[in-house]
Amino acid sequence: SQTIHQWPATLVQPVGSPLSLECTVEGTSNPNLYWYRQAAGRGLQLLFYSVGIGQISSEVPQNLSASRPQDRQFILSSKKLLLSDSGFYLCASVRGGWDTIYFGEGSWLTVV
Amino acid sequence: AQSVAQPEDQVNVAEGNPLTVKCTYSVSGNPYLFWYVQYPNRGLQFLLKYITGDNLVKGSYGFEAEFNKSQTSFHLKKPSALVSDSALYFCAVRGRATDKLIFGTGTRLQVFP
Structure with missing residues (x-):
């Protein structure tokens, strides 16, 4: 099975500062990768997904960007954080053919 | 457009009683459907999925779900609820193309002793 590593687990950043959240995957190759944001312990909002290196699909216009520099690495970034960027960020991975989706343990971001 | 609806924010059930958590979806063509559970401050854990075949899918921890194409539903069920089943449950969908x-927005299941 796959293992998804996310770091940092928690982060407190001032408004206007940059952000980098990293996700790496073990146990598979060429997965589809996803970034979700969960606000207030409720619904998951799809932010970005990637089907391969350098291929990023953006779902919601926002202050964030994503990159996939390696097959099993997915990075969520921002140049200048907003208060509204606070939330719980989850990375997910799935192999092609719709195997089980695996999630990381999440990264808590608080923008102050 | 692709979408998932979980019409209940919260479901309350007594321990030992059957439970149902509802999910309806909208997608072009045949769907892939999933149920996940989330415990506080954790990532999501897989419960079960429907890809093809038998409409009744059995998953982890005694949960099952029935795919109903005519009603575009994929409700999660368990014959006898446990207090430890209390958590946040998510339905997910992907179209095959x-x-x-x-x-979905999630349903909080609360099982009372």
Whole structure:
């Protein structure tokens, strides 16, 4: 099975500062990768997904960007954080053919 | 457009009673459907999925779900609830011609002793 590593687990950043959240995957190759944001312990909002290196699909216009520099690495970034960027960020991975989706343990971001 | 609806924010059930958590979806063509559970401050854990075949899918921890194509539903069920089943449950859908995976807003299940 796959293992998804996310770091940092928690982060407190001032408004206007940059952000980098990293996700790496073990146990598979060429997965589809996803970034979700969960606000207030409720619904998951799809932010970005990637089907391969350098291929990023953006779902919601926002202050964030994503990159996939390696097959099993997915990075969520921002140049200048907003208060509204606070939330719980989850990375997910799935192999092609719709195997089980695996999630990381999440990264808590608080923008102050 | 692809979407998932979980019409109940919260479901309350007594321990030992059957439980149902509802999910309906909208997608072009045949769907891939999933149920996940989330415990506080954790990532999501897989419960079960429907890809093809038998409409009744059995999953982890005694949960099952029935795919109903005519009603575009995929309700999660368990014959006898446990207090430890209390958590946040998510339904997700993906159409077969897309890589986009969409989750519902979640239903909080509370099982009372």
